[in-house]
Amino acid sequence: MDITTLIGLLIGLAALAGGYLWDGGHLDALIVPSAMLIVFGGTIGAVIVSFPRSQLSQFGKALSMAFKEHRRDPRESIEELVDMAAIARREGVLALENRAQEHEDPFLKDALMMVVDGTDPELTRQILELEIDAVEHQHEGWAKIFEAAGGYAPTMGIIGTVMGLIHVLGNLSDPGSLGPAIAVAFAATLYGVASANVIYLPIASKIKIRSQLQITEMELMLEGILALQAGENPQLIKKKLYSFIHAPHKTTAESAGEARGEED
Known part of the structure; x- marks a missing residue:
């Protein structure tokens, strides 16, 4: 589990509640079931209307992506x-057959099997690029679900507030109750804006970042597989693949090894 996502959510919610309590507020005043129903129920309904069932059925995977650590260090892949x-x-590419069949990463496994089977390098590239595009498109769809929720929630909050004010203005016989009633009405706006900016939009951003990391690793694997298939020097392959990640990942020993490989 990626603890930073959980910590961020907790800090955000705690900061909102803490700031409210600091000024002498009471948490029970923030708990308004009717406003919760309008905002969260309305947001869920709007999202359901916006996306097809096939995409909504992957909501669990999308949420999981925001809370799970990236699968592996790209240096290990290199x-x-x-x-x-x-x-x-x-020994030849056929020597990799057993290793390919047992590999846990489905993308790298498929790529290796194509190389072992003697697939044309250009066709290999085309197939793997299509797989990468499909994964990227899927992740974009997951992020859009939360982005949509982040867009609808504040609007639902305003709708809830307006509905509350309509109720308040329709019952003006007791002026003393206007203050608390208006405060309850504005709780809907709080729910909408807070949930959008502390929960929905940050989760969408996290999914996009996770997607970028995974796509970069897949592109790294693609280039590595094609270089392997072309029989390139392993040290030159290492230098090429390290261009996909930040320079600080390289150690002095690795740099020296690459220099020796180039001299050879």
Whole structure:
């Protein structure tokens, strides 16, 4: 689990509640069931209307992506690809067949099997790029669900507030109750704006960042597989693949090894 997502949500909600309590407020005044029903129920309804069932059925996967750590360090993928490139250069790509069949990453497994089967490099690239595009498109759809919720929630909050004010103005016989009634009406606006900016939109951003990391790793694997298939020098492959990640990941020993590889 990615603890930063949970910590961020808790800090955001705690800051809102803490600021309210600091000024002498009471938490029970923020709990307004009718406003919750209007805002959260209305937001859920609007999202359901906006997206097809096939996309909504993946809501759990989308939420899971925001709370789960990235699968693996890209440096591990690089080292693995470099190791396989050395084996392929020394023994041939057929030597990777068993390793390909047992690999846990479905994308890399499919890529390796295409190389072992002797698939044309250009066709291999086309197929893998289509897979990457499909994954990226899927992740964009997941993020759009939360972005839509972040857009609808504040509007539902305003609607709830207007409905509350209509109720208040329709019962002016008791002026002493106007203040508390208006405060209750504005709770809907609070729910809408707070949920959009503390929950929905940040989760959408997290999904996009997670997607970028995964797509970058898949592109890294793609280039590594094609270089392996072309029989390139393993050290040159390492240098090429490290361009996909930040320079600080490289160690002095790795840089020295790459320099020796280029000299060879």
